[in-house]
Amino acid sequence: MTLSSDTRPADGTIAGQNAAPVLSARNLSLYIREGRNRIRIVSDVSFEIAAGEFFALVGESGSGKTMIARSIMRLLPASMLEIEGDLEFCGKSLTSLPENRMRALRGGAISMIFQEPMTSLDPLMPVGRQIEETLELHSDLNRRQRAERIETLLTDVRFAEPAKVAAMFPHELSGGMRQRAMIAMALANNPQLLIADEPTTALDVTIQREVMEIIQRLRRKYGLSVLFISHDLSLVHQYAERVGVLYGGVLMEAGPERDVIGRSAHPYTQALLNCAPGRRVAGERRRGIGGTVPSPRDWAPGCRFRDRCERADAACANSEIPVKDLSPEWRAKCLRPTE
Amino acid sequence: MLHLITTRLLGAIPVLLLVTMAIFGLLRLAPGDAAELLLPDDATEEQIAETREAWGLDRPIWAQYGQFIGNLARFDLGESYRYRAPVFELIGERLPATLELSFYALVMAIVIAVPLGMIAALNKGKIIDAIVSVISISGVSAPSFWVGILLVLFFSGYLNLFPSSGRLPYGVSVPSVTGFVTFDALIAGSFDTFLQALKYLALPALTLTLAMIGIISRITRAAVIDAGQEEHVFTAVAKGMKRGTIVRRHLMPNAAIPIVTIIGLELGALISGSIIVEVVFSWPGIGTLLFQAISVRDMPLTTGAVASYTILFIALNLLIDIFYVLIDPRLRGHKA
Secondary structure, eight states: OOOOOSSSOOOSTTOSOSSOOSEEEEEEEEEEEETTEEEEEEEEEEEEEOTTOEEEEEOOTTSSHHHHHHHHTTOSOTTTEEEEEEEEETTEESTTSOHHHHHHHBTTTEEEEOSOTTTSSOTTSOHHHHHHHHHHHHOOOOHHHHHHHHHHHHHHTTOSOHHHHHTSOGGGSOHHHHHHHHHHHHTTTOOSEEEEESTTTTSOHHHHHHHHHHHHHHHHHHTOEEEEEESOHHHHHHHOSEEEEEETTEEEEEEEHHHHTTSOOSHHHHHHHHHSTTOSOTTSOOOOOSSOOOOGGGOOSSOTTGGGOTTOOHHHHHSOOOEEEEETTEEEEOSSOOO | OHHHHHHHHHHHHHHHHHHHHHHHHHHHHSSSOHHHHHSOTTOOHHHHHHHHHHHTTTSOHHHHHHHHHHHHHTTOOOBOTTTOSBHHHHHHHHHHHHHHHHHHHHHHHHHHHHHHHHHHHHTTTSHHHHHHHHHHHHHHHSOHHHHHHHHIIIIIIISOOSOSSOSSOTTOOOOOSSSOHHHHHHHTTOHHHHHHHHHHHHHHHHHHHHHHHHHHHHHHHHHHHHHHTSHHHHHHHHTTOOHHHHIIIIIHHHHHHHHHHHHHHHHHHHHHHHHHHHHHTTOTTHHHHHHHHHHTTOHHHHHHHHHHHHHHHHHHHHHHHHHHHHHOHHHHSSOO
16 A cells, blocks of 8 residues: 655555555546646545455545546546546556457456446346346357356345346346346456445445445455445445545545554544544544535645644645655555554 | 226327317307308308308307217217318328328438437537537427428429429329328339329428427437436446447437437427428318318318317327337336
């Protein structure tokens, strides 16, 4: 895990993991095009995900986490989202990959599930057919083999009657069932990396657990790396091995879960944890974070969290904030991290 | 599905009653009656009074209406004052011409407007989008009687390319099977007659088409843009599908729902437009028949023609609803 800074150019070699990373983002910046202008929504973010690792990217709405998820597969056209810096998948650059080779990766080696299971399946097409489409694109299975594969996949995500479910339309399934069908679709071609963009946010708590358990089980079974985008700290605490905390498009703190969540150093991470239900001291009122996330238009030099930070002083507004190493794997972008 | 059809047909009954009642009232309010207008100028007061009595025009309006409904229940629409023939037969003769004209106009409108709207949506904000906008706005803004006259002046008068009135040249006819001259000509194996019939259809159908293109292409554009922003399109991109395949398999079927809705609404415009267009092009359909019937206050014929239009409109809307059920599985699920 690296956090970029001006003082130490990220080169990917300081990662805590020894194996070659499945995904690495180096000095990634994202810009949204608005007419002739471009607005920076993600600044200089670097992280790596090792093979088989569960990595969580945490942040409030507007922190840029979904945009990072979408930039990896280049889901938004370059006319809408500009990517600077480098994204590498198993050592190959994704940013310079021609569109047709990118397409071969999408749904193949990299796949994705989305936040809204209600709308992320085509309402006019049977579920099985939608899974079959991705098999047609990335495998040379024949029709009968595809049907068998669909049954296996649906069984994998705990459907008791896979053949029946395959023939159903999305509206005939509940939210949790649809998300499971989405997972089946995402895993159809044995991907190496699964990007899960808030996959449980729209679901009931009990269903959340079920979906998370399925992801976890399949991750172990197939050695899948997971990039989990979420704002749910209890899920992150439970499942993630490493965590990155985003605020206003900047990676504030990153490292192993036991450090970042267990004894967080960055005031923003601490504030986030204070808001989380179940973590407050009995009798004490749960605290929110005062103020709001600054809009990308209002970004000024210095730390973006300083207006809401209890530890901020004049120095936080003036300079670029350095990244501090708290351990070989754990870093925070703050002038005054607690250690 | 059966439930849908039966409820619609039952629902048509009060609509028909209201429509015919309105026609009776309106024709009564209009100055003059059929006896005055149809008898020669030198007819005596007594002759006029006799005719009124014979046609029942001297009776109160509610009694006339009651008799009309009584006859209708026996599928008898009465006899036209002017043509001295059963209204049912007159309409039966003319209806195919109206249906044929509307059919070609609608097919042309869909074939032109839907691709136009799609092209505009897929090239949103580019020059081609602006060009389509100009075409649609002109289509919406120009009234059909005016467009019709312009087309006649240019294509018949100036270029002499297409005939300006009628369905077929004088003396040419085909054995009637479907009632559609173009289809009948093909069935009879006469390709020349088919081409001639198409030439006669060209201008009136084009006039109706132009009126519909505007709205259909605008709505198609909006529908395709909306459908393109749906989450499941992202899912399709994330699967590694090509843009063209996504448009064909996921975008268009979803965009089809609002497009079908607007086509359904446009059918109303098509029907009312066809009356004007039939008159402008002397097309021998129920539009011209209705026009003639109104001008001489031919009560049975007017009511019959309007009732046919009403039934036509209800039937077309039913077809649209059936089409919805076919494209959208969400409407199929519950056995309504």
